[in-house]
Amino acid sequence: MMRVWLVGAIVRYWTILILLVFWQVLVTVNDYNSIVAPSPIQVGTAFLSDPEYFMSHAWYTLSSALGGLILGIAMGTIVASLSWATPLFNGLLMPMSLFFRSIPIVAMIPIIVRLVGYGSHSVIMITAILTFFPCYLLFLSGLEDVNSTRKDFFSSLNCQPKGFKMLTFFRYLALPSAMPNLLVSVRLLAPICILVALVTEFLMGLQGLGYVMTSARSTLRMDVSWAAAIISCLLSVGFFLVASAVEQKYRSRWSD
Amino acid sequence: MAEFQKETLGSPLDGSPPTSVMQPFIEIDGVSKRFHLSRSDYVDALVDISFEIYRNEFVALVGPSGCGKSTLLRMIAGLDEPSDGVIKVGDDHPRELIAKQRVGMAMQEHGLMPWLDAVGNVSLPFRLAGLPIDPERVEELLELVKLSKFSNARPSQLSGGMKQRLSIARALVLQPDLLILDEPFGALDAVTRRMMNQELQRIWSRKPTTTVLVTHSLEEAVFLSDRILMMSPNPGTVISEYPVPLPRPRTLETSREKDFLSLVESVTARLDEICATELLS
Amino acid sequence: MNDILAYSRWCLGVVILILAWEITGNRGWLGSTWPPLSSIFDYLNSRPNLELLVRNAGVTGVNAVLGLLFGTLIGALLAILGFLIPRLYPGLSTFATFVNALPLIALGPLLIITVGEGATPVAIATLSVFFSFFVAAISGINQTTAIQRDVTIVFGASRWKKLRFVQLPAAVPRLFDGLKLGASAAVLGAILGEWFGSGSGLGVILVSAMQNFQIELLWSAALFGTLLTITGFVCISLIRIAFFRRYL
Ligand SMILES: Nc1ncnc2c1ncn2[C@@H]1O[C@H](COP(=O)(O)OP(=O)(O)OP(=O)(O)O)[C@@H](O)[C@H]1O
Ligand SMILES: [Mg+2]
Numbered sequence: 001m002m003r004v005w006l007v008g009a010i011v012r013y014w015t016i017l018i019l020l021v022f023w024q025v026l027v028t029v030n031d032y033n034s035i036v037a038p039s040p041i042q043v044g045t046a047f048l049s050d051p052e053y054f055m056s057h058a059w060y061t062l063s064s065a066l067g068g069l070i071l072g073i074a075m076g077t078i079v080a081s082l083s084w085a086t087p088l089f090n091g092l093l094m095p096m097s098l099f100f101r102s103i104p105i106v107a108m109i110p111i112i113v114r115l116v117g118y119g120s121h122s123v124i125m126i127t128a129i130l131t132f133f134p135c136y137l138l139f140l141s142g143l144e145d146v147n148s149t150r151k152d153f154f155s156s157l158n159c160q161p162k163g164f165k166m167l168t169f170f171r172y173l174a175l176p177s178a179m180p181n182l183l184v185s186v187r188l189l190a191p192i193c194i195l196v197a198l199v200t201e202f203l204m205g206l207q208g209l210g211y212v213m214t215s216a217r218s219t220l221r222m223d224v225s226w227a228a229a230i231i232s233c234l235l236s237v238g239f240f241l242v243a244s245a246v247e248q249k250y251r252s253r254w255s256d
Numbered sequence: 257m258a259e260f261q262k263e264t265l266g267s268p269l270d271g272s273p274p275t276s277v278m279q280p281f282i283e284i285d286g287v288s289k290r291f292h293l294s295r296s297d298y299v300d301a302l303v304d305i306s307f308e309i310y311r312n313e314f315v316a317l318v319g320p321s322g323c324g325k326s327t328l329l330r331m332i333a334g335l336d337e338p339s340d341g342v343i344k345v346g347d348d349h350p351r352e353l354i355a356k357q358r359v360g361m362a363m364q365e366h367g368l369m370p371w372l373d374a375v376g377n378v379s380l381p382f383r384l385a386g387l388p389i390d391p392e393r394v395e396e397l398l399e400l401v402k403l404s405k406f407s408n409a410r411p412s413q414l415s416g417g418m419k420q421r422l423s424i425a426r427a428l429v430l431q432p433d434l435l436i437l438d439e440p441f442g443a444l445d446a447v448t449r450r451m452m453n454q455e456l457q458r459i460w461s462r463k464p465t466t467t468v469l470v471t472h473s474l475e476e477a478v479f480l481s482d483r484i485l486m487m488s489p490n491p492g493t494v495i496s497e498y499p500v501p502l503p504r505p506r507t508l509e510t511s512r513e514k515d516f517l518s519l520v521e522s523v524t525a526r527l528d529e530i531c532a533t534e535l536l537s
Numbered sequence: 538m539n540d541i542l543a544y545s546r547w548c549l550g551v552v553i554l555i556l557a558w559e560i561t562g563n564r565g566w567l568g569s570t571w572p573p574l575s576s577i578f579d580y581l582n583s584r585p586n587l588e589l590l591v592r593n594a595g596v597t598g599v600n601a602v603l604g605l606l607f608g609t610l611i612g613a614l615l616a617i618l619g620f621l622i623p624r625l626y627p628g629l630s631t632f633a634t635f636v637n638a639l640p641l642i643a644l645g646p647l648l649i650i651t652v653g654e655g656a657t658p659v660a661i662a663t664l665s666v667f668f669s670f671f672v673a674a675i676s677g678i679n680q681t682t683a684i685q686r687d688v689t690i691v692f693g694a695s696r697w698k699k700l701r702f703v704q705l706p707a708a709v710p711r712l713f714d715g716l717k718l719g720a721s722a723a724v725l726g727a728i729l730g731e732w733f734g735s736g737s738g739l740g741v742i743l744v745s746a747m748q749n750f751q752i753e754l755l756w757s758a759a760l761f762g763t764l765l766t767i768t769g770f771v772c773i774s775l776i777r778i779a780f781f782r783r784y785l
Contacts, residue, residue, distance in 0.1 A: 013628060032650075036650060090546070091547055093550065094550060095550040099763075102766050107758065111755055111759055147367065149365040150369065152330075152335055155335050156334075156354060157357050158384075165384075195640040198643065209643075213645075232643040237638040241638075256370040
């Protein structure tokens with residue numbers, strides 16, 4: 001029983017195991033001291049010596065990333081719905097969102113940091129702004145991409161995506177049809193919003209894991225810096241896995 | 257072949273549509289449809305089609321693939337406009353009937369909402385029409401298509417045949433004046449299909465409704481309809497017409513009788529002929 | 538007719554975007570951080586400024602291209618490995634998901650030590666390209682229809698032959714999609730990598746312009762980053778067209 005489980009785990013996670021071993025071996029063979037490169041054991045010890053410190057910063061990062069994601073998705077879906085309803089608005093907004101989307105997000109962050117100012121609200125604002133555009137585009141395409149047989153069925157009951165029955169069409173067809181895309185955008189944006197939060201913290205240097213990574217590095221506490229980096233990775237991967245699980249669970253409800 | 261056709265056209269046998277219902281409900285007059293594929297390119301899907309459909313008559317449209325059956329059906333339902341000619345349903349533009357929510361539709365793709373259960377799907381027409389939902393009527397329809405046990409199942413939990421039955425229940429729930437069926441059983445296997453035909457026949461006989469059915473199965477056309485219109489392609493026109501003088505209710509036994517079989521055979525022969533000339537040209 | 542309407546809405550959208558930008562900047566509604574578009578072009582109109590940006594964009598461009606190259610190579614090799622030795626596949630796909638979910642900035646401190654400051658931008662670009670290409674390659678390889686696969690099994694083709702003659706050609710469109718995603722990921726990764734102490738590149742300019750309040754420089758650097766991404770898209774689209782002309 002135990003052996004079966006172990007083999008299964010190795011088959012799934014062998015690459016990550018190899019990375020860990022490789023890291024330990026690298027540090028041992030080169031005989032790095034902990035200021036150059038701490039070993040996995042040193043990093044673990046650094047974390048265990050003050051877990052609360054790391055946890056509070058991790059919570060700060062997670063909550064602002066989550067807050068930003070929720071805000072960005074709320075704005076994205078609302079604006080997408082508005083532009084579904086008004087083609088003029090859609091035409092005006094589309095070039096802008098395509099333009100903002102081809103700007104590399106890490107190039108946007110310094111600009112937005114300057115724009116919204118340094119402060120604890122900035123992380124949320126930036127995450128919200130940067131998750132808004134992908135969500136807007138994805139959700140809008142979901143609203144517009146309605147199965148043609150269903151559309152004909154709605155038309156046969158005098159229910160068109162324009163005119164006085166527009167709201168009924170939206171509520172009973174367009175909106176539910178776009179739900180799978182909403183789930184996809186949550187999954188895609190989950191790791192991105194953590195990245196954006198970390199980068200912002202890294203640049204502003206106020207709080208959060210991104211801040212711990214830089215500040216510990218400047219005081220040569222490499223073990224602390226690496227521990228923060230690894231917690232960030234775990235946070236991001238965990239968040240992604242949760243978002244994927246949510247998508248898996250609910251997708252079949254909204255599509256056939 | 258041609259003689260048989262003349263004969264059946266000239267003297268409808270007993271059991272053909274009763275004369276009391278012989279008033280035109282749908283009038284199709286010189287209808288053409290042209291699709292523009294690009295700026296210079298176009299296809300004439302339908303050219304100069306005229307015929308009438310009577311109130312409470314069940315008409316089947318058959319013909320080779322691509323002859324414009326679905327196109328014609330969509331125009332009768334008011335989902336599309338002819339390029340030329342006039343279609344009238346009950347002396348009005350077809351869209352008037354849609355505006356009154358008197359059209360029911362079931363297509364080859366069931367088009368059910370995956371996020372609603374069976375009850376939700378069948379009640380949807382009430383919501384779209386802005387009417388209060390009548391749970392008894394919904395229950396009755398589910399009973400009629402034998403899905404009462406599955407009232408809380410989502411479409412993904414139903415078999416192909418059950419989904420088609422559900423979509424027919426949905427089409428009938430508002431008691432439409434015009435029922436539009438575009439290969440509703442096209443995706444089903446032959447055995448299930450015969451069962452479904454029997455069911456549809458039973459349901460329809462309880463409350464005859466003007467129905468236009470598009471199908472590729474000639475047995476299905478003969479079994480269900482009062483009249484068969486055969487279309488030929490390039491350009492799409494109606495080239496022959498067969499009354500189906502078989503008495504109702506029709507059962508699986510009907511589909512083994514001599515009258516039934518010989519009618520199917522002559523319709524099939526005609527269709528083969530059309531396809532053969534199509535291939536030669 | 539509808540096309541013309543949609544097209545004119547688009548053009549109107551672009552015009553309004555530019556005008557709104559200009560006016561907002563001119564009036565200073567969004568503070569001094571949002572300069573009018575014209576002042577950015579004024580800034581770029583001076584030769585030394587333009588040279589500075591072009592030089593640094595060049596550095597970032599080289600980093601991105603190298604990252605794209607290595608990332609694609611590693612992604613392709615691992616995808617083929619996973620296909621040839623099915624046992625390895627679950628581990629590889631976990632690894633790819635893991636890399637995708639990693640916040641690349643967290644890798645900065647680790648990479649500085651392992652590959653050195655100079656190579657960090659390329660390393661981060663490589664990692665971010667790797668995921669999108671690996672996923673595209675796997676899904677491309679796996680999408681051959683069941684019939685195509687059965688035919689090769691009937692003919693007794695080896696796994697390698699199957700890959701070479703059936704699956705790889707079928708995967709080509711997906712591979713180009715992966716490359717396209719990879720191009721923007723590469724620029725992003727290179728800029729991010731440059732923050733970690735590398736001496737030049739758009740990333741360095743972005744951070745120093747932010748800290749020193751050089752707003753026009755900040756915007757120009759972002760603009761050049763966007764141009765790099767778009768150049769990448771265009772190049773890959775051209776290669777794609779040439780490829781299909783030549784082989785299909
Ligand atoms: N939206 C459209 N745009 C352009 N051409 C169309 C369109 N719809 C149908 N056509 C053309 O009209 C012709 C008739 O199509 P239609 O779908 O009505 O055929 P059909 O008789 O229903 O065929 P099938 O039995 O295969 O369903 C075809 O040549 C088709 O290419
Ligand atoms: Mg059709």
